[in-house]
Amino acid sequence: MAYLSKELNLVQKTRLKKLNSFGIEASCEQLVSFHSEAEISSWLALNNNQSERFFVLGGGSNLLLIGHVPYILLQANIQGVEYQEQGDDVLVKAGAGVNWHQLVMQTLDKGYCGLENLSLIPGNVGAAPIQNIGAYGVELKDLFVELEAIELATGDKLVFAHQECDFAYRHSIFKGALKGQYIITSVSLKLSKIPKLKLDYGPIRNELSHLSDSGITPKAVSEAVIKIRSSKLPDPEELGNAGSFFKNPIVSASSYQQLKQQFPELVAFEIADGRYKLAAGWLIDQAGLKGYRLGDAGVHKKQALVLVNYGDASGKDILSLARFVAKTIDEKFGVTIEPEVWILGEASW
Ligand code: EPU
Numbered sequence: 001m002a003y004l005s006k007e008l009n010l011v012q013k014t015r016l017k018k019l020n021s022f023g024i025e026a027s028c029e030q031l032v033s034f035h036s037e038a039e040i041s042s043w044l045a046l047n048n049n050q051s052e053r054f055f056v057l058g059g060g061s062n063l064l065l066i067g068h069v070p071y072i073l074l075q076a077n078i079q080g081v082e083y084q085e086q087g088d089d090v091l092v093k094a095g096a097g098v099n100w101h102q103l104v105m106q107t108l109d110k111g112y113c114g115l116e117n118l119s120l121i122p123g124n125v126g127a128a129p130i131q132n133i134g135a136y137g138v139e140l141k142d143l144f145v146e147l148e149a150i151e152l153a154t155g156d157k158l159v160f161a162h163q164e165c166d167f168a169y170r171h172s173i174f175k176g177a178l179k180g181q182y183i184i185t186s187v188s189l190k191l192s193k194i195p196k197l198k199l200d201y202g203p204i205r206n207e208l209s210h211l212s213d214s215g216i217t218p219k220a221v222s223e224a225v226i227k228i229r230s231s232k233l234p235d236p237e238e239l240g241n242a243g244s245f246f247k248n249p250i251v252s253a254s255s256y257q258q259l260k261q262q263f264p265e266l267v268a269f270e271i272a273d274g275r276y277k278l279a280a281g282w283l284i285d286q287a288g289l290k291g292y293r294l295g296d297a298g299v300h301k302k303q304a305l306v307l308v309n310y311g312d313a314s315g316k317d318i319l320s321l322a323r324f325v326a327k328t329i330d331e332k333f334g335v336t337i338e339p340e341v342w343i344l345g346e347a348s349w
Helices: 037-053 100-109 203-207 218-232 253-262 280-286 315-333
Strands: 010-012 027-034 054-056 063-066 068-076 081-086 089-095 144-151 157-161 182-192 240-244 268-270 276-278 297-299 306-309 342-345
Touching (some): 027 037, 037 054, 037 068, 037 182, 054 182, 063 315, 068 182, 068 342, 089 100, 100 218, 203 218, 280 315, 306 315, 315 342
Parallel strands (some): 027 068, 054 068, 063 342
Antiparallel strands (some): 010 027, 089 182, 144 157, 144 182, 268 276, 297 306
16 A cells, blocks of 8 residues: 655655656655655665665656556655856756656746757756767757766765766766766756757758748757657657667668668668767668557557557557567667667566
């Protein structure tokens, strides 16, 4: 039986269906939701001897839960956004619990530019640096200044500067060497009053083609991104999903050349080190799996990189489908694709 302790915002043996965007039924040992750094510190002082049993839950939008999660889930629901203007720049410090899209909208309303391409990404501010969220040619690392976090084992508060976060494509040190060790409490970003628009990602220019040059404002870009995303990506309120389920795989230049010869239509982008990032959505689509269904687990009909829960899929159902998709891509293209989402509970990738 779940109960709520007024003092600690603590829910025991809680059900997690409403706390993950896949809408999957799962449970955990305990869920503790904090509203300030002070609450985190005092709770950790009493409980940090159990730190190996903690898992930090962000907005639950990049998570596949399977069965019972044998962890105490911690959530930093810290609100509040502070703005500090510095000439044409503005430093924005947002609490980890602020909804990401609401932050994007608020900054655009204030005339601060930089986050427009990252509109409508589900989840909270605190989760954004963990996987270095990105869309339409912009990644969080492009705007990131620093973050504050509390070490779970000691309760110590630390500031991580950009170079300490080891950002890469859908990756940071918080998914690597420091995985599971910190709870992020705030994130600081540098935005600008002067627009520096990034319009080169495929569909954006096309979406803005009805506007004159002066009409292409950061808000117009945000609206275009919202339109593109809404046309391809399912709304978790209507159809459970966690955005892209897989990362786009990165292959050597020679593997890319070989594949391109065999599949001339292959969609790929050269990255800085000369390797190529392949569009996993294209691979899955070409393998004939777009719209494929295994019970209530499905490959989305409009974007093959997204797996969806049609209603009663369990975490295991989604995982079985994901394994089948990955196996099919390996067999057809000789390419390994890996999940972008965290898999947590009674099974792993
Ligand atoms: N494609 C297909 N069929 C599909 C899906 C895609 O042919 O079913 C082709 C598209 O036509 C396009 C290419 O694959 O040529 C890339 O597709 P898209 O532009 O939709 O982007 P993506 O690579 O599939 C990535 C991110 C998304 C992000 C978009 C836009 C990853 C894992 N995903 O998807 O991020 O919104 O680019 O920047 O990098 C997320 O992380 O949850 C997410 C949604």
